[in-house]
Amino acid sequence: MATYQEFIQQNEDRDGVRFSWNLWPSSRLEATRLVVPVSCLFTPLKERPDLPPVQYEPVLCSRANCKAVLNPLCQVDFRAKIWACNFCFQRNPFPPSYAGISDVNQPAELMPQFSTIEYIVQRGPPTPLIFLYVVDTCLEEEDLQALKESLQMSLSLLPPNALVGLITFGRMVQVHELSCEGIAKSYVFRGTKELSSKQIQEMLGLTNPAASGPQGRPVAPQDPAATCRFLQPVHKVDMNLTDLLGELQRDPWPVPQGKRPLRSTGIALSIAVGLLEGTFPNTGARVMMFTGGPPTQGPGMVVGDELKIPIRSWHDITKDNARHLKKATKYYEALANRTAVNGHSIDIYACALDQTGLLEMKCLSNLTGGHIAMGDSFNTSLFKQTFQRVFSKDYNGEFRMAFGGTLEVKTSRELKVSGAIGPCVSLNAKGPCISENEVGVGGTTQWKICSLSPSTTLAMYFEVVNQHNAPIPQGGRGAVQFVTQYQHSNTQKRIRVTTVARNWADAQSQIQHIESSFDQEASAVIMARLGVFRAESEEGPDVLRWLDRQLIRLCQKFGQFNKDDPTSFKLSESLSLYPQFMFHLRRSPFLQVFNNSPDECSYYRHHFVRQDLTQSLIMIQPILYSYSFHGPPEPVLLDSGSILPDRILLMDTFFQLVIYHGETIAQWRKAGYQEQPEYENFKHLLVAPLDDAQEILQTRFPMPRYIDTEHGGSQARFLLSKVNPSQTHNNLYAWGQETGAPILTDDVSLQVFMDHLKKLAVSSAA
């Protein structure tokens, strides 16, 4: 087990890949019997401080429908200067520049430690990054002031040569001209009239042939005749724009009593997308929309302006009582798809006490890789710091954000690609590697991820296509190659290639080995993403039933038990955490919509289907660490039994950080022992979880909420609702245990869940 753990970790560190199975079943039939498909989590731009990019272009296989990149799995004849593609077996000559290679002088891309390698591609002029701010002015004064300051601050955080633009909206939509001299001008649009992209460009005066360069290519910004008046380099317009932002007023249209402000979000976004489409298609651009309430006017409206009609709840949706839902969702989906085709992304920063329409608008970010930040007010540290972190830099001082990503996947013959789940759209690229069974975004081997970060992670699903009893393929290994092309924040175009392989195994004779190669953490996240994907179109209970069925089947396949004897049931170490993950997943806000608004649900799911493995697991099953005088901090069961008077608990759910002080600790703290010199130990104990929490708070995107609570505190509910309720008011005395805090709930506990699971798994009637 130790060796597979190490193997798994090394591979993740080097390639950013975690497979559900690290030994692959050699036939389709056996693969389906394993329940969890052969699949992986892939982080295309995983941070690799030790991997310097190479300054040449990748060498490709010459076969027209292959074009795989030269990699360490290829056979090479150094004397004849020929290499054999490991995917299609085509023999290719090396290009002339490789004349000097030999087995003691190998190019980096052939060496095993460069299974992941990055190329800098020099073609074409550097294209600047573009940031288009779309700002809601129907905000309270305090919020507007805070937002204005954050936007002014962000001008200092943008990449210096970036182009920047400003659109403000309320009842009308204003596109601001950012000229450097004279009076400030803007173009005003009605917030109700839908316009085509062409009309928008005409009205903004962008269709002058001299204003655009050759097809699809923006002209270099130094050319004044071609520069768009609405998107200007920040180093030229920063002072004017700072003043312009400083002078922004609340939307002037008076809001009568009992009404909401008229907010034309739909038109504002359509103008933003159209503006970028007409001026800078196919270059890295972010539309950053800041809004303080739901769209109430024009296409894409989510709720009307009458306050007495509340914005749709889950109840409304299930009763089919959400008037605007379908139409608004359709509107934003069309806009999102257009944006993705143009290679641009849309961020939504929504700060309000009530819902703002994230349910309808989420596709704008989900399809383009943009961010969604959700807060209560723009005048909060949560918004301010989350927004600052959009511009965070890596160990090299370069921005972490990347643009215009396309991912292509190649597989060896025995494997086909079923699809991907993550912040991407399909490029509809046909090829020999496509499986007929679609999972997630399928029917393609290429996807577009318009905005990426080092943590962006896709789940990729494969299908084994070998026939049953067919011999194990020659070489004994299957391979997958991921080719990600993207625009780095320094505007360079880069290509990152990751090529991985795993051994085939005959499931009939080697099932134990296959079992020990199971990565339960990756599999939990992979199945969870499938569940969340289904939950978008299926009924909640159906998704839970499906999840349960998969879990039971997995336990039936791999559990060690005597038939019909639940007490004999055991799972090996490689699967021991999996049922607990599934238990917590079932109770998570990703699958339980009760107690969360539709917007909150959309927000949680948005982050879940793009985070890397560690963060995704935290979301499924929060981490719980216990701090006490007994020794160093230790992980404890996410269980009510872990809540003890003399412990401090730190719980990380990804969206919240909770520090919970047990009853005795709370009393000591109240009595002020930490202030007395002889109780310095206690002071250290109090500070320890804060220090650990601080590390998380300083780096996580988005910024989590921070809850400092104690036994009996009202905020303790955040902890109590997450822990497994092994003790409730129903079983407190029956349990026979006197420790831990009972939870008032009727939820099934992990013990009861496991008992049922074992019973079903061992049943011969199954």
Add this chain to the structure above:
Amino acid sequence: MEAEDFYIKPGNQERGWNDPPQFSYGLQTAAQGGPKRTPLNKRVPPPQLTGSPCPVPGAFPSPMVPMTPPTNPLAPPPCSLNTPPRPCPVTAPPLGGMMKMATPPPTCPMVEHTDSASSQSESEPDVEDVVSLLNWALTACRHTVKKQVCNDVAKRLKLFEDMWKSGKLSLPVRRRMNGLVQELKSCNWDAADEIHRALIVDHVNEVSQWMVGVKRLIAETRNLNPDLLHTQEVDQSLDTSSTANSD
């Protein structure tokens, strides 16, 4: 950056429930570069599946309040919940090993930014020094940079000076601006730029109106022909209104 530039403020609990604390720019950038100190990512399997006896200490611990922690000599007696707590003998947490100078405890768990103690030990920066250095750079720019831009910058530098003189700028802002102009004088453009960024992130409501002028000044000055700056220094020594270093 000074130690005072690494601070944490509480969040805005009035506008956002459970608003997290706010970290200064210095703290945030320091954290982003390096790897985590203590990754909290371990979990414990439930005992009923591995077939082994419960491996996890603390999952089913003893029901009593802790006795002697291994490293401390003195054991607190079990606490009685009904008696009021007294320094000793009841309800005391285990004693620390050593007596140390008592440091005032933080009133909220996070350290609050204070203007007192350590910062007062430094001398108050001189507004004239700072302003004259900024003007030195601006004058150098006037040779090549567009008039409109220079005037815009001048307008904001004036606003900065007025705000300083009327006491509207806090000590950290004044101190850091002094640091910024020193970096400017030494032609450390990146350092100056970083200070401007830290200031606008940490003190946006004080600096937002004029900081962009400083930002532009740094950007334009760094692009100047270096000879221009040296000439400028010579000119400055003849300029009676300047109090900058001559030579």
